[in-house]
Amino acid sequence: MMRLTPISNLMAKPSFLPPFMFGLLFATFEVILSAKYPSFTVDQSALLALKSHITHDPHNFLATNWSTSTSVCNWIGVTCGSRHHRVTALNLSSMDLTGTISSQLGNLSFLAWLDIHQNSFHGSLPIELTNLRSMKYLDFGNNSFNGEIPSWFGCFTKLQRLSLYLNNFIGVIPSTLGNLSKLEKLSLGGNQISGRIPNSLFKCKELKYLSLYNNSLEGSIPTEIGNLTLLDTLYLGDNHLKGKQFLVIVSFIFI
Ligand SMILES: *[C@@H]1O[C@H](CO)[C@@H](O)[C@H](O)[C@H]1NC(C)=O
Ligand SMILES: *[C@@H]1O[C@H](CO)[C@@H](O)[C@H](O)[C@H]1NC(C)=O
Ligand SMILES: *[C@@H]1O[C@H](CO)[C@@H](O)[C@H](O)[C@H]1NC(C)=O
């Protein structure tokens, strides 16, 4: 049964602040916040920190272009939101850059697209990237990153694409990737990943593309792979997988 609140009750509610006062209060709050950390300065210093961690830029893409005399929104590879002028996408792919990823990149709080594939970035990925909760697209493919695939990738709940192919990642596929319920493309081929394929991966119901080729994965292919009803591309070759592959793949084809 539904309990109806008499209209007179609603009307009688004391409204201690008229709506426009709320607006004013928020506006003031926003001004105070942005005065403390002007947002354009935060994005600019995050990108300048990234630039300072790039040790080789043979075509001088950033050296001359990423200059403080213009807004970061005009910098090569940078895209800003039209309304708030914060950095939403960073695309430094195929620029032949060498360097590491600075932790300040985690300050680009509006960043949703990050594509740095086909460069020579190395080192491990800083945990500060977990601040980037809007992240939808991450392509770190064809670089020289090493260390384990961070389990904190599981916190990017909006992630649709994760590409780590052709790097030097070691260790296991973190089971936290199963938290990426929006993930459509996962590309981990050409690393030195070992262990079994975690069952949790098959919770990623939106997966269309799964590539794990040329790693050191072992064990059998979990039958739960049949749960991925949208899957249309699957690369598992050049691993140490054994067992029921044939049956699994046949049942996969007939789904
Ligand atoms: C930086 O590169 C962008 C895109 O190529 C270009 O539009 C802009 O004029 C360049 N800025 C400078 C200062 O060279
Ligand atoms: C980044 O730029 C390259 C080259 O212009 C392009 O092929 C690629 O699709 C871009 N990445 C994204 C995520 O838009
Ligand atoms: C940016 O990130 C660095 C390192 O993660 C941090 O020390 C700094 O306080 C952050 N904030 C700003 C506004 O730069």
Ligand SMILES: *[C@@H]1O[C@H](CO)[C@@H](O)[C@H](O)[C@H]1NC(C)=O
């Ligand atoms: C990886 O990058 C190198 C250059 O850095 C390029 O020559 C090679 O074709 C790329 N491989 C793939 C598979 O994209």
Ligand SMILES: *[C@@H]1O[C@H](CO)[C@@H](O)[C@H](O)[C@H]1NC(C)=O
């Ligand atoms: C992600 O998944 C793991 C297990 O697969 C779980 O323990 C964890 O709480 C989940 N959440 C986050 C934010 O990683």
Ligand SMILES: *[C@@H]1O[C@H](CO)[C@@H](O)[C@H](O)[C@H]1NC(C)=O
């Ligand atoms: C796969 O689907 C079955 C049947 O719908 C379900 O019981 C099982 O929990 C699913 N497994 C995963 C890993 O999502």
Ligand SMILES: *[C@@H]1O[C@H](CO)[C@@H](O)[C@H](O)[C@H]1NC(C)=O
């Ligand atoms: C697989 O990766 C190894 C290095 O880990 C490399 O030497 C080999 O050429 C790769 N094989 C294929 C088929 O890509």
